[in-house]
Amino acid sequence: MSEHITHNAEQTEQIGADLGSRLKPGDFIALFGTMGTGKTTFINGVARGMGIVDAVSSPTFALIHEYAGNIPLYHFDMYRINSWDDLYSTGYFDYCESKGVIAVEWSENIEMALPPEFIKVELFAGQGFEERRILITEGNKFENTCC
Numbered sequence: 001m002s003e004h005i006t007h008n009a010e011q012t013e014q015i016g017a018d019l020g021s022r023l024k025p026g027d028f029i030a031l032f033g034t035m036g037t038g039k040t041t042f043i044n045g046v047a048r049g050m051g052i053v054d055a056v057s058s059p060t061f062a063l064i065h066e067y068a069g070n071i072p073l074y075h076f077d078m079y080r081i082n083s084w085d086d087l088y089s090t091g092y093f094d095y096c097e098s099k100g101v102i103a104v105e106w107s108e109n110i111e112m113a114l115p116p117e118f119i120k121v122e123l124f125a126g127q128g129f130e131e132r133r134i135l136i137t138e139g140n141k142f143e144n145t146c147c
């Protein structure tokens with residue numbers, strides 16, 4: 001597990017870029033953290049670290065954004081997901097077998113559908129307006145999962 005304290009959005013993005021630069025096809029990043037803690041900012045860095053040039057924006061309305069690269073990135077926002085039907089309708093399960101990287105904001109809402117192994121990224125508000133605490137845990141294993 002690694003812990004990072006950041007003091008502005010650029011630092012959070014850089015932590016994401018460091019992770020992105022060492023991802024492999026099929027890696028799954030589950031992000032946890034409440035509104036405005038920096039999940040989209042972090043994924044923007046992941047994309048940069050993966051060599052993707054498109055700017056990442058929040059998929060809150062589209063629910064999924066795809067970014068082409070050497071390894072493609074599939075970016076989900078599960079903020080509005082609160083049932084299995086909702087989750088199926090995003091196409092989430094079709095992506096689980098893919099050789100891309102999947103990054104999921106609001107993983108709290110789909111905990112029952114996370115894959116057996118994933119990289120957990122937890123973001124917390126810190127002191128003041130711009131401080132964030134980021135915990136990264138790799139190799140999480142869940143039993144009885146279905147992605």
Ligand SMILES: Nc1ncnc2c1ncn2[C@@H]1O[C@H](COP(=O)(O)OP(=O)(O)OP(=O)(O)O)[C@@H](O)[C@H]1O
Nearest residue numbers: 006007008009012035036037038039040041130132
């Ligand atoms: N240390 C920091 N790390 C990340 N973002 C920061 C930091 N300090 C300030 N910010 C600001 O906080 C906001 C984070 O927004 P972002 O869209 O990344 O959050 P989010 O967790 O994806 O929110 P949502 O749940 O609405 O999708 C941005 O406006 C960013 O500039």
Ligand SMILES: [Mg+2]
Nearest residue numbers: 039040058105
């Ligand atoms: Mg977001």
